[in-house]
Amino acid sequence: MRRLLLPLAVSMGMLWLAGCAPRAAYPPPPPPDSQDAAESGPSDDQSAEPSPTSDASAEPAPTLTEVSGPAVVALLDSSEQLARAGNPDRAAAAAERALDVEPRNPFVYQRLAALYLDQGQPEQAEAFARKSNSLAGRNPPLRAANWRLIAEARRALGDTVGADAALSRADYFAGQSL
Amino acid sequence: MAVAALYTVYLDVQVRGRFEGARWTLPAKVYADPVELYIGQEATPASVVSDLARQGYRRDQDIDAAGTFRAGGSSVDLHTRAFDFWDGHQPDRRLRLAFGGGRIQSLTALDDGDDPALMRLDPMLIGSIYPSGKGEDRILVKLGEVPPMLPAGLIMVEDRNFMDHFGVSPKAILRAAVANLRAGGVVQGGSTITQQLVKNFYLTNQQTLVRKAKEAMMAILLDAHYDKEAILEAYLNEVYLGQEGGRAIHGFGLASYFYFAKPVEELQAHEIALLVAMVKGPSYYDPRRHPDRAESRRNLVLDIFEESGFLDSEAAVAARGRPLGVTDAGNRGTSQYPAFIDLVRRQLKGQYKDEDLTEEGLRIFTTLDPDVQSAAHEQVANGLEALERSQGVDGGELQAAAVVTSVEGGRILALVGGRQSRGAGFNRALDAQRPIGSLAKPAVYLTALDRPRQYHLLTPLDDRPLRVELANGDIWEPANYDNQSHGAAVPLYEALTKSYNVATARLAVDLGLPSVVDTLKALGYPGDPIPVPALALGAVEMSPMEVAQIYNTLAAGGYYTPLLAIRAVTTRQGEPLNRYPLQLRRAFDEQSVYLLNWILQRVPREGTARSAYLTLPDRLQVAGKTGTTNELRDSWFAGYGGDRVGVVWVGRDDNQPTRFSGATGALQLWSRMMRDIEPTSFKPARPEGIQTLPVRLSASDDRRPVGRDCDQAVQVPFMAGFVPEGLVPCDAPVAPDAEPADDRDSNWFLDLFR
Numbered sequence: 001m002r003r004l005l006l007p008l009a010v011s012m013g014m015l016w017l018a019g020c021a022p023r024a025a026y027p028p029p030p031p032p033d034s035q036d037a038a039e040s041g042p043s044d045d046q047s048a049e050p051s052p053t054s055d056a057s058a059e060p061a062p063t064l065t066e067v068s069g070p071a072v073v074a075l076l077d078s079s080e081q082l083a084r085a086g087n088p089d090r091a092a093a094a095a096e097r098a099l100d101v102e103p104r105n106p107f108v109y110q111r112l113a114a115l116y117l118d119q120g121q122p123e124q125a126e127a128f129a130r131k132s133n134s135l136a137g138r139n140p141p142l143r144a145a146n147w148r149l150i151a152e153a154r155r156a157l158g159d160t161v162g163a164d165a166a167l168s169r170a171d172y173f174a175g176q177s178l
Numbered sequence: 179m180a181v182a183a184l185y186t187v188y189l190d191v192q193v194r195g196r197f198e199g200a201r202w203t204l205p206a207k208v209y210a211d212p213v214e215l216y217i218g219q220e221a222t223p224a225s226v227v228s229d230l231a232r233q234g235y236r237r238d239q240d241i242d243a244a245g246t247f248r249a250g251g252s253s254v255d256l257h258t259r260a261f262d263f264w265d266g267h268q269p270d271r272r273l274r275l276a277f278g279g280g281r282i283q284s285l286t287a288l289d290d291g292d293d294p295a296l297m298r299l300d301p302m303l304i305g306s307i308y309p310s311g312k313g314e315d316r317i318l319v320k321l322g323e324v325p326p327m328l329p330a331g332l333i334m335v336e337d338r339n340f341m342d343h344f345g346v347s348p349k350a351i352l353r354a355a356v357a358n359l360r361a362g363g364v365v366q367g368g369s370t371i372t373q374q375l376v377k378n379f380y381l382t383n384q385q386t387l388v389r390k391a392k393e394a395m396m397a398i399l400l401d402a403h404y405d406k407e408a409i410l411e412a413y414l415n416e417v418y419l420g421q422e423g424g425r426a427i428h429g430f431g432l433a434s435y436f437y438f439a440k441p442v443e444e445l446q447a448h449e450i451a452l453l454v455a456m457v458k459g460p461s462y463y464d465p466r467r468h469p470d471r472a473e474s475r476r477n478l479v480l481d482i483f484e485e486s487g488f489l490d491s492e493a494a495v496a497a498r499g500r501p502l503g504v505t506d507a508g509n510r511g512t513s514q515y516p517a518f519i520d521l522v523r524r525q526l527k528g529q530y531k532d533e534d535l536t537e538e539g540l541r542i543f544t545t546l547d548p549d550v551q552s553a554a555h556e557q558v559a560n561g562l563e564a565l566e567r568s569q570g571v572d573g574g575e576l577q578a579a580a581v582v583t584s585v586e587g588g589r590i591l592a593l594v595g596g597r598q599s600r601g602a603g604f605n606r607a608l609d610a611q612r613p614i615g616s617l618a619k620p621a622v623y624l625t626a627l628d629r630p631r632q633y634h635l636l637t638p639l640d641d642r643p644l645r646v647e648l649a650n651g652d653i654w655e656p657a658n659y660d661n662q663s664h665g666a667a668v669p670l671y672e673a674l675t676k677s678y679n680v681a682t683a684r685l686a687v688d689l690g691l692p693s694v695v696d697t698l699k700a701l702g703y704p705g706d707p708i709p710v711p712a713l714a715l716g717a718v719e720m721s722p723m724e725v726a727q728i729y730n731t732l733a734a735g736g737y738y739t740p741l742l743a744i745r746a747v748t749t750r751q752g753e754p755l756n757r758y759p760l761q762l763r764r765a766f767d768e769q770s771v772y773l774l775n776w777i778l779q780r781v782p783r784e785g786t787a788r789s790a791y792l793t794l795p796d797r798l799q800v801a802g803k804t805g806t807t808n809e810l811r812d813s814w815f816a817g818y819g820g821d822r823v824g825v826v827w828v829g830r831d832d833n834q835p836t837r838f839s840g841a842t843g844a845l846q847l848w849s850r851m852m853r854d855i856e857p858t859s860f861k862p863a864r865p866e867g868i869q870t871l872p873v874r875l876s877a878s879d880d881r882r883p884v885g886r887d888c889d890q891a892v893q894v895p896f897m898a899g900f901v902p903e904g905l906v907p908c909d910a911p912v913a914p915d916a917e918p919a920d921d922r923d924s925n926w927f928l929d930l931f932r
Contacts, residue, residue: 069216069217069218070216070217070218070295071214071216071217071218071219071295071296073295074295074296075295075296089754089757089759090265090266092757092759092760093264093265093746093757094265096587096759096760097214097265099586099587099760100214100587100589101214101216101219101296103584103585103586103587103821104586104820104863112760124761124762126764127737127762127763127764128762130764131735131737131762131764133866134735134737134768134863134865135863137863
């Protein structure tokens with residue numbers, strides 16, 4: 001009986017809640033002050049903080065330059081140039097430096113995932129791509145790209161089933177992308 | 179005659195061998211993490227000026243030379259030093275930093291280059307790796323690179339005829355002999371610079387006539403073979419200029435850092451004069467211990483500089499009026515970071531031979547953050563003393579250790595091995611293996627939350643007395659800290675926030691102790707603890723560093739990254755030898771860790787670590803766990819903000835009881851340390867597959883009347899698809915028997931369906 005009632009109870013609860021927004025949700029929101037106002041600066045990791053996944057607003061997903069400060073953009077740029085010039089180690093060093101500047105920027109983790117894949121370290125590539133996803137928030141294109149990296153990594157490891165699963169995740173997020 | 183000739187040949191071989199071979203062994207140089215300057219970085223003119231001052235940058239209106247700056251109200255102009263980093267050469271630059279809103283707003287080139295997006299200051303030299311016991315340390319300089327006043331001044335003060343004599347100076351010997359005869363003892367040496375070099379290079383420190391003769395002969399041979407410049411350059415690098423414990427400071431290159439925290443090229447007249455003055459007796463004229471003596475001899479040297487025409491009288495007067503300008507002892511590196519340098523040494527061991535580290539002049543780029551280190555050190559030293567006073571404990575018995583890491587990247591930012599700041603000593607941060615008490619509990623709860631079919635945050639746990647028969651037949655009966663039972667249905671999250679032992683032990687037994695061991699290992703614990711029920715309550719010994727590794731994984735959302743103290747090693751010339759790349763392992767599902775972190779954030783808000791917020795600002799979100807072991811032998815706190823993990827241990831070396839629990843001891847130091855290092859708030863990204871429901875939670879000691887609306891509701895996260903049955907928003911979900919609710923507050927919503 002209760003099993004059947006649960007969805008009903010929850011959904012009715014939701015209706016009931018619609019007219020009753022919780023005012024004392026935990027954790028309490030920080031009081032607005034200058035420090036927090038300043039935290040919305042361009043390079044703060046909060047700006048890379050995803051909006052909750054439940055947020056179904058259909059805004060276009062933020063791009064690298066929208067969520068990153070100029071230092072990170074410059075470092076990732078130089079990381080790509082170094083990689084193209086055949087210097088993967090310094091390319092990774094540049095990306096890691098970007099991580100020191102913005103430790104929770106999912107684009108930086110994605111860059112490192114790609115570098116590890118190029119360097120023949122698929123396990124690391126998958127770990128970094130998943131870390132990127134864990135910080136991606138509502139950003140279907142970013143997630144799609146990460147799942148494609150994961151698929152490649154798994155294929156490199158001989159895990160074709162896992163690779164296919166990753167690809168279908170990639171397709172799912174690609175389908176959500178605007 | 180033949181014997182004399184043969185002996186001369188023998189001496190000649192000796193002289194040339196040393197002078198032409200590898201002349202010096204060069205200890206590896208250890209650098210702190212460089213200060214990064216970039217748009218958007220949190221900084222003020224004052225904070226940047228303090229960074230610059232610490233690294234010996236000099237105020238100067240025209241910033242023509244590297245290592246200078248000028249500060250305005252909302253901007254700082256600086257001329258950075260060129261430096262060979264592990265990822266390449268960074269040339270010196272002239273830049274303007276503009277500030278606003280507590281951040282750097284722009285970096286503008288004042289030279290011909292482009293505006294950089296970011297820029298590193300040259301890193302602070304924090305120490306050297308020299309052989310244990312006794313070691314010479316130096317940084318080589320070239321004659322052409324040092325300020326000309328230095329070699330010229332040395333000649334004027336130490337050996338006026340240096341450019342003309344043939345290695346020894348009969349005139350000087352005669353003058354000294356007369357002076358000594360008059361005084362009836364040795365008051366003056368007639369040694370030339372060449373002889374001093376020979377003495378340092380080849381001979382022991384005995385004062386015998388034979389040795390004197392040998393010294394003179396070798397000096398003549400040296401002078402015959404090599405030009406004056408080569409001899410002078412060798413002298414600049416060899417001369418003894420100070421001592422720090424077992425480490426002998428040789429040469430002007432290192433002395434410049436040791437006393438002024440900057441390269442020798444940047445020394446000013448009064449600083450050059452002080453170093454030249456110290457040649458006569460580095461310990462007698464030690465500017466830190468004997469500033470008056472040092473100053474009067476420095477001014478004497480400045481007089482000689484003026485007479486010799488190196489300085490005009492105006493400049494000489496100004497220089498004599500300058501303070502000594504040596505950095506204070508607390509700021510001079512090495513001795514301040516013994517525990518960290520010890521860690522660096524250990525991480526390099528196995529990859530490099532001892533000789534490579536102590537002889538080849540390698541450059542080691544570490545992750546140490548001097549500001550964080552100084553905050554951690556401050557709390558372990560002075561905070562511990564305050565703690566002792568507050569409890570009326572006799573000073574000195576208590577010890578502490580601390581580790582601070584960066585969360586993402588697992589960088590070790592600070593390491594404090596004990597309250598004594600000097601000397602290596604016992605490195606408790608690495609070597610004190612202590613039971614971790616309740617710090618082990620999160621591993622139990624993570625094991626549970628990783629099984630969403632069975633456990634969620636509100637699962638009722640049984641806290642009633644527990645008896646477990648162990649494999650050896652013993653009976654194990656854990657008790658709660660307050661010796662109370664909290665009933666048969668404590669919500670899971672509450673059992674951890676309040677650190678209930680019995681509920682946790684029963685949970686661990688239900689989960690199976692081998693699973694808890696697996697969790698500890700996945701989080702990064704390298705040991706192999708015995709899977710006994712007491713493990714759930716912390717019957718496993720760890721060092722603060724090992725605890726930091728585990729909690730770093732939790733803070734990083736379940737991603738394990740090996741803690742690192744070193745970024746890269748290069749040769750003396752800056753060629754990369756080794757880089758320590760960032761590595762990740764996904765240790766747990768993000769969702770499970772997210773749920774656990776939801777609990778650990780409540781610990782400082784309403785659980786055992788409430789007193790943290792007496793010190794920390796209310797808006798700062800932190801998470802963590804207290805730990806206390808039997809009879810208060812160990813007091814632990816491990817916790818984190820968004821970008822800093824801190825672990826503090828307090829206890830005694832003899833393992834006797836203290837008067838401190840985790841909350842009254844380690845937590846107090848941790849809170850003050852975190853207040854000082856200002857971490858960001860811990861706001862984990864909500865993973866996919868987590869949904870939240872507003873639920874009214876009432877802690878059992880919370881008897882406030884609860885309204886029918888959602889005033890007291892809390893957003894509780896659940897794994898999607900595993901939201902518990904019967905859960906109604908804004909209602910107390912579990913443990914109805916622990917919740918005496920009156921009619922008004924009864925579960926009216928669920929009643930509709932009964």
